[in-house]
Amino acid sequence: MSERILVVDDDQHIIDLAQMYLEQDGFTVESANDGRAALNKILDDEPALVVLDLMMPELDGWEVCRRVRAQSDVPIIMVTARGEDIDKIVGLELGADDYLAKPFNPRELVARVKAILRRSGIKSSAGSEQKKISIGNLVINPQHRTVIIDDTSIDLRMKEFDLLQTLAENPNIVFSREKLLNVVWGYDFAGETRTVDVHIAHLRHKLERMSPEIETVWGVGYKLVE
Amino acid sequence: MSERILVVDDDQHIIDLAQMYLEQDGFTVESANDGRAALNKILDDEPALVVLDLMMPELDGWEVCRRVRAQSDVPIIMVTARGEDIDKIVGLELGADDYLAKPFNPRELVARVKAILRRSGIKSSAGSEQKKISIGNLVINPQHRTVIIDDTSIDLRMKEFDLLQTLAENPNIVFSREKLLNVVWGYDFAGETRTVDVHIAHLRHKLERMSPEIETVWGVGYKLVE
DNA sequence: AACTGTTTACATCGTTTCATCACATCAGCA
């Protein structure tokens, strides 16, 4: 039986992205688009954890958090725009358990959800540790953030690693540049999609001896194929 | 009361073609065949806009433009042979408001004239927006450059669309291949008239379900009949 | 300065669009 996570945001795109990643790790995701709907779902459905956007119509995150806390100890991860007063959010007036700055990397969201659930003593049915990925002669260890090809360790930079991990988690699946920007850079990264190309080029250069290859799907994006 | 446009060119054929299309859209057209006559007309008659060929006997377009600018802010569209130094023309030394490369499509000339007049805040008495064309089960939207037959969108290439639009704007009127080349390809397109036939064939194939038909008028040309 | 990441600039590649050719077919006419 998997934990139910409630994701609350007025932007459906963010919900979709979070949902995709949480479900991939074995969670069940419910969603709400405004504070009032969120409040109802939290009290009625009793999710194991709530991801709550601060800025919302109807009832904002602060108010939802305050009202929930009056009746429940459900863990809450607050999502905030950068620059908002972080101190007030965590552990203080509001009693949120953690926070995440926008734009967030969905993989980081998953990591925090797992961390909080672990801390709360709830045993996640989702494999609580990230597993090694092994494709051909490529071995990725997400815990240590290391990449090994034929027993040789490869030194990757952060973006390169995230990019490779994303592709390797779903081999043979094509990722558009936009999708990669969403996942690796965060959902509202404002820059050029061409940036992806440059990191792909770096990866190809460093991973010359890798047996799975990063293939270009013309007009669409990239995929990793064995 | 319609705007007066002055068209200046040493080739009477170009003037005639431009005049036909501009008048069809509700403008009044005056013309001049050389730079000196142009200068006089501009200063005496004060047209709302000037279409000026760069290459002319007596006074060339550069010189005319320079002298006009000394006394007047009348919008000028410069017509140039391809490959001439565009940057020098628009907004720089010469102060022209727009330019058009030869050979130009008369429909595009009309569009630019309207755009400039709109930008200049002069309200065109010509219906300033292109209207949809609807014949039988055929609907053409020139703004979006879309073609719909029986609620099904048809994907046309640029030349195909221009050709169809030209025929559909004057249903039951026969267009010779030369006329179609003038209007769709530009007035001094040098190629084969048979090129028209090929595009007509493409159109007939794509528009099989269209109720108006493209008819061949033997020895003359094509027309669209309901 | 060293390091990382982003953007820019230009070369290259793949696709689409177009013009022309080649040949088949057709309309008109004797």
Add this chain to the structure above:
DNA sequence: TGCTGATGTGATGAAACGATGTAAACAGTT
């Protein structure tokens, strides 16, 4: 009917366009 020039249309190659690869310039951190 047979002839002739006009038209229909698939095939082909060239050009235009847009996508991608990649080095190098630039910007921000540490």
